[in-house]
Amino acid sequence: MSPILEIRGLSKQFGGVTALSGVDLAIEEGEILGVVGPNGSGKTTLFNVVTGVHKPSGGSVSFRGHDITGLAPHAISRAGIGYTFQQAMAFAGLCVLENVQIAGEHVRVNAGAGQPWSTPQALLDFVGLAALADERAGVLPFGSLRLLGLALALATQPALLLLDEPAAGLNDRETAALVGLVRQLPGHGITVCVIDHDMKLMQMLCRRLAVLDFGSKIADGPTGAVLADPKVLEVYLGGDL
Numbered sequence: 001m002s003p004i005l006e007i008r009g010l011s012k013q014f015g016g017v018t019a020l021s022g023v024d025l026a027i028e029e030g031e032i033l034g035v036v037g038p039n040g041s042g043k044t045t046l047f048n049v050v051t052g053v054h055k056p057s058g059g060s061v062s063f064r065g066h067d068i069t070g071l072a073p074h075a076i077s078r079a080g081i082g083y084t085f086q087q088a089m090a091f092a093g094l095c096v097l098e099n100v101q102i103a104g105e106h107v108r109v110n111a112g113a114g115q116p117w118s119t120p121q122a123l124l125d126f127v128g129l130a131a132l133a134d135e136r137a138g139v140l141p142f143g144s145l146r147l148l149g150l151a152l153a154l155a156t157q158p159a160l161l162l163l164d165e166p167a168a169g170l171n172d173r174e175t176a177a178l179v180g181l182v183r184q185l186p187g188h189g190i191t192v193c194v195i196d197h198d199m200k201l202m203q204m205l206c207r208r209l210a211v212l213d214f215g216s217k218i219a220d221g222p223t224g225a226v227l228a229d230p231k232v233l234e235v236y237l238g239g240d241l
């Protein structure tokens, strides 16, 4: 089967800074792929280029065989790529349910097949926020706000979901709940690509890891083999791998 997302020779310069340099990466349908690398290695930039937040300086991105390089974020979202941000984001003055309703207003025409939520309420139930549906997003505790971020991304009914540090700031119980949710997504037709620094989390979630260093991909393969790769260990020397 051809990959759901194929990134070829992707580069991004910010002035004199090379954030990405000739990155090739394929995401296979139905997998949970992890992207790791030290601070500043280009992980978030990779997501930002794929989702249209930044235009690439070179290379291409194709989604389900269609070239989406440089399209606007709304077009990429409508094509079926969802995104959660490092900072949990929601309309603070609106309640949880209203936030999910708004996020789901402009979904893809062919979305929804195989996904376990047919209504915003069902989606809140899936992420464990049903009891907070009428609370204002602005008063939610941090862990619940993160789950709302996941619900907002799922409300767009993505075929591919990009998660940027989804467990940052979560306690162990919240992280375990998040892992349980994310693991279910491929079974509902949602391919996942996740960035995180927490290698324990990545080992729980991902069978395959890609590693970035200074904007280049230095490893890509089964999680265990990548974490034992001398090139990867060297990059993280002194870190917490």
Ligand SMILES: Nc1ncnc2c1ncn2[C@@H]1O[C@H](COP(=O)(O)OP(=O)(O)OP(=O)(O)O)[C@@H](O)[C@H]1O
Residues within 6 Å of the ligand: 014, 017, 018, 019, 037, 038, 039, 040, 041, 042, 043, 044, 045, 046
């Ligand atoms: N909008 C921007 N303008 C200028 N430079 C940027 C911009 N975004 C990222 N960079 C630079 O590009 C490089 C890659 O940054 P990026 O945020 O993609 O790394 P990262 O691997 O996600 O880091 P972290 O793990 O700390 O989130 C860094 O040198 C960063 O300073």
